[in-house]
Every structure is written in structure tokens, then in C-alpha cells.
Amino acid sequence: MRIFDPHAHMTSRTTDDYEVMAAAGVRALVEPAFWLGQPRTSAGSFVDYFNSLLGWERFRASQFGIRHHCTIGLNPKEANDPALRREVLDLLPRFLAKDGVVAVGEIGYDGMTPAEDEAFEAQLALAAEHELPVLVHTPHRDKLEGTRRTLELVGRSGLDPEMVVVDHNNELTVSEVLDSGCWAGFSIYPNTKMDEYRMVRILQQHGPERMLVNSACDWGVSDPLKVPKTVAAMKDAGFDDDDVDRVVWQNPVEFFGQSGRLILGDLGERDLTATFEGNTVLRGERE
Amino acid sequence: MTARLRDPETLKRELELTARPEGLAWLQDALAEVAGQPAAIRMRFPSVGREVGRDPLEPGADPDDVHAWTIDDAARTLLLAALGPGAADELDDLYRYGDAAERRGLLRALPYLEIGERAIGLVDDAIRSNDTRLIAAALGPYATAYLDPDGYDQAVLKCVFVGVPIAPLDGLEERATPEGARMLAAFVHERVAAGRDIPAEVWRVIDRFPPEEELKAIEAELDGPYADRRQAAERALAAHEDTLTIPDKEPR
Numbered sequence: 001m002r003i004f005d006p007h008a009h010m011t012s013r014t015t016d017d018y019e020v021m022a023a024a025g026v027r028a029l030v031e032p033a034f035w036l037g038q039p040r041t042s043a044g045s046f047v048d049y050f051n052s053l054l055g056w057e058r059f060r061a062s063q064f065g066i067r068h069h070c071t072i073g074l075n076p077k078e079a080n081d082p083a084l085r086r087e088v089l090d091l092l093p094r095f096l097a098k099d100g101v102v103a104v105g106e107i108g109y110d111g112m113t114p115a116e117d118e119a120f121e122a123q124l125a126l127a128a129e130h131e132l133p134v135l136v137h138t139p140h141r142d143k144l145e146g147t148r149r150t151l152e153l154v155g156r157s158g159l160d161p162e163m164v165v166v167d168h169n170n171e172l173t174v175s176e177v178l179d180s181g182c183w184a185g186f187s188i189y190p191n192t193k194m195d196e197y198r199m200v201r202i203l204q205q206h207g208p209e210r211m212l213v214n215s216a217c218d219w220g221v222s223d224p225l226k227v228p229k230t231v232a233a234m235k236d237a238g239f240d241d242d243d244v245d246r247v248v249w250q251n252p253v254e255f256f257g258q259s260g261r262l263i264l265g266d267l268g269e270r271d272l273t274a275t276f277e278g279n280t281v282l283r284g285e286r287e
Numbered sequence: 288m289t290a291r292l293r294d295p296e297t298l299k300r301e302l303e304l305t306a307r308p309e310g311l312a313w314l315q316d317a318l319a320e321v322a323g324q325p326a327a328i329r330m331r332f333p334s335v336g337r338e339v340g341r342d343p344l345e346p347g348a349d350p351d352d353v354h355a356w357t358i359d360d361a362a363r364t365l366l367l368a369a370l371g372p373g374a375a376d377e378l379d380d381l382y383r384y385g386d387a388a389e390r391r392g393l394l395r396a397l398p399y400l401e402i403g404e405r406a407i408g409l410v411d412d413a414i415r416s417n418d419t420r421l422i423a424a425a426l427g428p429y430a431t432a433y434l435d436p437d438g439y440d441q442a443v444l445k446c447v448f449v450g451v452p453i454a455p456l457d458g459l460e461e462r463a464t465p466e467g468a469r470m471l472a473a474f475v476h477e478r479v480a481a482g483r484d485i486p487a488e489v490w491r492v493i494d495r496f497p498p499e500e501e502l503k504a505i506e507a508e509l510d511g512p513y514a515d516r517r518q519a520a521e522r523a524l525a526a527h528e529d530t531l532t533i534p535d536k537e538p539r
Contacts, residue, residue: 037417041383077415110415111441141444142470143477171480198481201513 001244005029005227006252007135007167007185007214010057010068011036011049015281017217017224018064024228027267028067030256031057032106032135035077037219043087046074050095058100059276067267069256071105071135072096079119080111089122096130100263102256103127105135106167109146112139117153124157133258134164135185138173140193147173151180163258165212168193174202178210183255187216188226196226196233203234208246212255295368295399298361301344306358310339314362318369325373328366332381335359335366336388353423354455356395360424363392364399374400382409391420397429404433414442419451426451431458440467447474447489454488465496472501479508479523482515487526494530 003025010018010031021029031053040046053070061068072095074088096104104127109116127134136154139146147166154164161181169177169184170193177184186194186202199213215226223229227248234244256262303311317331317338340358348355367374367381378400382393394413397406406429413425426442434442439462446453453459471489478485493502508520 039412039415080411080415111438111445113437141441141448142473144473145470170477172477194481 004252009218012219022064032071071103076110102259103133106137108137185212196230313338364396367396391424394424468496469498479519
């Protein structure tokens with residue numbers, strides 16, 4: 001089974017995680033730019049983070065035969081910092097032009113503040129300008145209302161809804177997202193936002209079209225194997241291989257493929273001895 | 288344990304009851320120093336925990352209660368108060384370069400300082416964090432006074448989301464709004480639809496401004512097709528019944 005995890009914060013993960021993900025069938029993933037848990041206090045920290053997503057993390061993934069892509073954006077949480085917002089938004093065009101950047105994201109709402117409106121709207125415009133898909137984070141709190149406001153803003157932006165994935169859905173948001181024409185993303189977590197059994201139920205109700213399943217695997221309690229585990233739960237529930245492949249491979253390829261910047265043709269073999277700017281994941285140890 | 292406001296003299300007396308004598312001596316020395324030379328607080332502030340102590344201010348308080356003041360919170364509050372109006376010039380950098388304990392102490396100190404609403408940005412920043420102690424400390428009387436209504440509603444929801452008990456919040460009664468009640472009821476519905484539980488205290492806010500649509504949606508889950516969701520709805524509504532039958536505690 002080939003697996004594409006469309007939302008995985010690998011910066012928070014160890015090489016052990018890459019190893020078990022590869023062993024479980026993950027061949028490609030997208031790492032969205034997001035909040036690191038600790039707020040950044042200058043735009044320079046964002047430059048380093050974006051460069052890390054484009055360079056070091058892509059290299060680390062390649063060591064395990066996993067193709068790493070990323071999305072670039074100013075997350076809603078830090079968009080609330082007035083000292084950062086304008087400066088980071090002004091940096092984005094340089095990074096949105098890079099190879100391997102397959103969407104603008106994660107953008108969207110956290111507390112639904114005017115500052116978040118401003119950053120969200122500005123980045124939807126950047127997506128249109130750069131002809132990139134958009135990865136939208138929906139708020140943890142007041143999720144249904146946040147999702148509705150998201151869909152309104154996307155509607156007003158003039159973007160084709162097929163270019164937008166609205167992520168972190170649950171039982172109460174999925175219908176409105178699918179009805180809007182946007183893609184619906186689901187982050188499968190241990191215990192919280194969504195688990196693999198609830199996900200199976202949603203797939204039974206709504207079918208596999210425009211559905212994306214991810215592990216998020218961020219710095220919080222999360223599990224980088226949640227997509228393979230969802231595959232197992234789907235098979236247990238009687239989904240056939242075609243449906244499974246559609247959800248965990250074809251859908252993400254189709255969605256992010258709209259960027260024209262997915263690179264999947266030459267998926268590499270693992271090579272732990274390669275270096276990135278002189279640095280190796282073997283921590284200097286060479287054979 | 289409520290986040291009620293003490294006056295500085297009370298804080299001092301409570302500290303004298305719980306802190307070590309050598310810690311109190313250090314604090315006296317530090318208070319005299321920063322009163323004459325405000326910039327001295329930059330070096331004093333970080334060492335308060337190791338010099339004066341970190342235990343709960345009230346002996347016997349639960350050390351895991353995120354709302355409970357600690358000895359270092361009280362000592363830092365006195366240090367900042369000793370700066371008088373000069374506190375305003377030090378706050379931003381003390382917060383920016385502060386570790387979690389320093390930030391918590393600073394947030395607790397805000398209502399004691401002569402600073403008006405100028406520190407509300409620090410409160411916003413702390414609420415955006417995922418540190419439950421910082422969130423709890425940010426939502427004291429200063430936030431009650433200066434946080435805007437949307438911000439307060441979001442902060443209460445955030446507390447529920449990250450597990451900070453809301454019943455002890457200083458401004459809960461005064462600042463709760465119909466929009467806040469609606470968001471909490473929507474949160475209950477979302478949890479029920481996921482087959483999960485809610486903290487019963489959310490009903491205290493929801494009951495003040497009952498949102499018809501969300502409450503109907505929660506009740507409709509009782510007749511839904513999935514057993515786990517039906518059971519979650521039963522548990523959520525039973526928790527509501529319990530809050531109605533237990534009379535509110537006397538205000539302290």
C-alpha cells in the first residue's frame with residue numbers, strides 16, 4: 001500500500017519516526033508551515049523555519065526514501081502578533097516561488113480576530129497570484145463557526161474551491177465543507193480531533209471523493225502512523241484497495257498536483273550517508 | 288481557589304507565613320534595591336524561585352491547581368509593585384526574556400501595577416500560548432478589566448479546551464456573554480458528536496444565556512443512530528442536571 005501523508009509536521013519528529021513511516025508505506029508527505037508551540041518573536045525566525053522546511057527537512061526525509069514537500073504561510077496564531085504580521089506576509093512571495101512548495105498554508109482562523117482576517121485574506125490573494133492550492137487550518141475552538149467563516153472568505157476570494165483544502169474536520173463540519181466544493185482534510189489523532197474509527201464512519205457516510213486523511217504528527221500528542229492505521233481500519237470495515245488508494249494516495253496527489261510542483265516520479269531509495277550542507281543524519285558517523 | 292485580588296499588604300503577610308526566613312530577607316533586600324534602581328529587577332526577577340521559594344502560597348493548596356498562587360508569584364508581584372509607575376518601562380522586556388515562571392508572576396502582578404491597559408498585549412500573548420499556568424494567570428482581574436468581549440469569550444473557550452478550570456476565573460460571572468455561551472454549547476455538541484465528555488462547569492455559562500439551536504442539536508443526539516454519541520449526549524445532559532441540583536457555593 002502506497003501512502004501520501006498530506007499534513008505531517010516532521011520538524012517535530014525523529015529519524016525513528018521517518019523509519020517506521022517508511023516501513024508502513026509512507027512514500028511522500030507534505031509538511032505545512034505552522035506554529036512551533038513557542039511563539040517566534042522576529043521575522044528572521046520565520047526565514048530560518050521556511051528554509052529548514054525547504055532544505056534540511058526535505059533532506060532528512062529523503063534519507064528514508066520519503067519525498068518531502070511543504071506549504072508556506074503565516075499561521076493564524078502568530079498572525080495576531082502585530083510586530084510580525086506585515087513583515088512575514090511581505091517575505092512570503094520569495095518562498096512561495098520555491099520548488100517543492102505545493103500550497104499556501106497553514107492559514108485560516110484561530111481566535112477569529114480582525115488580525116487573522118487580514119492575514120487570511122492577504123494569503124488567499126497570494127495563492128491566486130502564485131497559482132497555488134491553499135491549506136486551511138480550522139480553529140480548535142468554535143470550529144463550526146470558524147469553518148463557516150472560512151468557507152465564506154474562500155467564496156469571496158474568487159478562488160476555485162477545488163484549489164482549497166479545509167483541514168481538521170469533524171462530524172459537524174464535513175458536510176458544509178464538501179458542499180462548498182472544497183476538499184475536506186481530517187487529522188487523525190490519538191483521542192482528540194478525530195480517530196481512525198470515526199474517520200471510517202465519515203468515509204462510509206460521505207464517500208472517498210475530495211477526502212484527505214493525515215496524521216498531523218506535530219509536537220503535541222500525535223502519532224505519525226495514523227494514516228497507515230486508518231488504512232487498516234478502512235480495510236477492516238470492508239473498503240476495497242481502490243477506495244483506500246484513492247483516499248491515501250490519489251487524492252493528495254490530485255490535490256497538491258494542482259500546484260504543478262509535486263515531485264514523485266523518482267522516489268529515492270534510503271541513503272543514510274548522504275549529506276546536506278556538510279551535515280548528515282548520522283551525526284558525523286560515516287561508513 | 289479563586290483568583291481574587293489581594294492587596295499588597297495581604298500578599299506580604301501570606302508570604303511571611305509560608306516563605307523561608309532567608310528567602311524573605313533576600314526579598315527585603317531586593318525590594319529596597321529595585322525601589323532605588325529599577326533596572327536591578329532584570330537580574331532579581333529570574334532568581335526569585337530559587338531564592339524565595341516555589342511552593343503554593345497557601346499551605347496545603349494543590350500544587351497542580353493552575354489557579355493557585357505560588358510563593359514566587361507573590362514575591363515577583365511585590366518586586367514589580369515596588370517599581371511604582373516605573374514598572375511600565377520594564378514589563379515588556381521582563382515578559383519577553385522571561386521563562387514560564389517569570390511570565391506567570393508578571394501576569395499575576397498586572398492588577399497591582401499602575402499601568403492602565405497598556406499590558407493587555409502581554410495578556411493576549413499568554414492566552415495564545417498552550418501553557419495552562421500562563422493562561423490561568425493571564426485571566427485574573429486585569430483581564431476582567433481590560434480584555435475585549437470577543438477576547439474574553441475566546442479565552443474562556445480556550446480554557447475549557449486546554450483543561451483550565453473556568454469556575455475559578457475572576458471575571459466569569461461578570462464577563463460571560465451570549466456569544467460565549469453559544470460557543471461553549473457548540474463545543475458540547477462537537478464533543479458529543481465525537482463520543483467524548485465535557486467538563487460539567489461549562490453549563491454554568493451556557494445556562495446564563497441558553498442558546499436554543501445548539502441545545503436542540505445536543506438533545507437530538509439522544510435519538511441519533513450511533514450508540515457512542517447517544518451515550519455521550521446522555522452523560523453531557525446528566526452533568527447538566529447535576530449542576531442544577533447542587534446549589535451554588537456561597538460567594539467567597
